[in-house]
Amino acid sequence: MNVCILDPILDVFKGGNHLSLFAACKDTQFTIVTNRTNPKSPDLPSNTKVITLNKRSGPFYYGFAHFLYAHYLLKKYPVSSKFWKQFDLIHLNQTLSPQLKKLNKTGVPVLYSIHHPVSVDRMIAIKESTFLEGLRWRARYALLRKWQKMLCRKMPNIMTVSNSSSNQIKKDYKCKNKNINVVYNGVDGDIFTLGNKETNYDVIALGSFIHPRKGFKYLEKIYKELSSKGYCIADVGRRSNEQQNILNSIPNVTTFGTIDQDKLIGLMQDSSCLVLTALYEGFGLSIIEALSAGRPAFAFDVGAIREVLEPIDDSIISPPRDIDSIVSKIESYLSLSESDRMEKGNEYRKKVLDLYSIDKSGKSLEALYKKIV
Numbered sequence: 001m002n003v004c005i006l007d008p009i010l011d012v013f014k015g016g017n018h019l020s021l022f023a024a025c026k027d028t029q030f031t032i033v034t035n036r037t038n039p040k041s042p043d044l045p046s047n048t049k050v051i052t053l054n055k056r057s058g059p060f061y062y063g064f065a066h067f068l069y070a071h072y073l074l075k076k077y078p079v080s081s082k083f084w085k086q087f088d089l090i091h092l093n094q095t096l097s098p099q100l101k102k103l104n105k106t107g108v109p110v111l112y113s114i115h116h117p118v119s120v121d122r123m124i125a126i127k128e129s130t131f132l133e134g135l136r137w138r139a140r141y142a143l144l145r146k147w148q149k150m151l152c153r154k155m156p157n158i159m160t161v162s163n164s165s166s167n168q169i170k171k172d173y174k175c176k177n178k179n180i181n182v183v184y185n186g187v188d189g190d191i192f193t194l195g196n197k198e199t200n201y202d203v204i205a206l207g208s209f210i211h212p213r214k215g216f217k218y219l220e221k222i223y224k225e226l227s228s229k230g231y232c233i234a235d236v237g238r239r240s241n242e243q244q245n246i247l248n249s250i251p252n253v254t255t256f257g258t259i260d261q262d263k264l265i266g267l268m269q270d271s272s273c274l275v276l277t278a279l280y281e282g283f284g285l286s287i288i289e290a291l292s293a294g295r296p297a298f299a300f301d302v303g304a305i306r307e308v309l310e311p312i313d314d315s316i317i318s319p320p321r322d323i324d325s326i327v328s329k330i331e332s333y334l335s336l337s338e339s340d341r342m343e344k345g346n347e348y349r350k351k352v353l354d355l356y357s358i359d360k361s362g363k364s365l366e367a368l369y370k371k372i373v
Helices: 021-022 059-077 082-086 097-108 119-126 131-154 161-174 216-228 241-250 259-270 284-291 305-314 323-334 338-356 358-371
Strands: 002-006 029-034 050-054 087-095 110-113 156-158 180-182 201-207 233-237 253-257 271-276 295-302
Touching: 021 358, 059 097, 059 131, 082 097, 082 253, 087 097, 087 216, 097 131, 110 241, 110 358, 119 131, 119 161, 119 253, 131 271, 156 161, 161 305, 201 259, 201 323, 216 233, 216 241, 216 323, 233 259, 241 253, 259 271, 259 323, 271 284, 271 323, 284 295, 284 305, 284 338, 295 323, 305 323, 305 338, 338 358
Parallel strands: 002 029, 002 087, 029 050, 087 110, 110 156, 156 180, 201 233, 201 271, 233 253, 271 295
Antiparallel strands: none
8 A cells, every 4th residue: 555644844852753653554565745854763674665845934833833744745746746646545644734635636535643632732821821911822833733723624534543532522622523543652672661770860851842731841840849858860852942941950850852762762761760841742753652661651631642541551540740759750660679670661561562662553544544545
């Protein structure tokens, strides 16, 4: 089967690009058409190739990047182009471009995937901001929300990554009669292997999307609490200048910025646990990656977090924004002996690979492709 993936920015540091998921789809050949790629992206799977438009685009907010991506794409490959006929299916991966509804006229089946509605990002950004900042967030998301709502209603096939996200899409965009397919994220247990018995870092946190939804101000408080008690912290990912200055002021925090996958896995294996302070997650890919490495992932009870974690260990879930709860749970875990932590880690890995293996996810995605085709 030949599938065309449409993705404005191929950035593996953001959820949803799933190069490992494409590799797990053994019977599918992928062609990713993107506007630009992250320079630190890993090597492509053997069944995947990339076409890069390399056109000037604007910011994500206000929708310029997505609008221009669709403009350039349809200019190079109009709906009537033979380019589309080589594919069995066109998969829109988290794009918000309203013009892409025209692809329904190619005669090729179209699948639209969305991890969670941008209405959630907008809602949380407003709630976490001052009145004036909230007005800016309303303006930034006005078109994005409108376009995503329209695509959810116009596209014949929709895919998301959790039942929680599916319900949120139906609620926010009034898609009550829409059949939304769920394909859970998956983790490659051959890559995210069990971590070290002795670690250099007590806690690791990953940040790639500079947005109030990721809950940095709560992470800052957790860092300060843990640092004051002598715990060592590894902070990985993209941070704003303001966030970086805050991190630099906290003792016992080592910042690594954006790093390649091999180094990320090494740091996760060299840390005792993961902390996630997101205020909403459509799934939470980093959670299952940590669990596959035998590390608990302490997170707020938001979005799909409980759906993902409850079958594995609901004791690592804390109420939303409850800093004290997360700190207490982390300290309790770190107080366990190394052997007890390793025993727990083996259990985490076994359960997460049983529920969310990359092979299982790949088979689920290919089954959906075949169903649609």
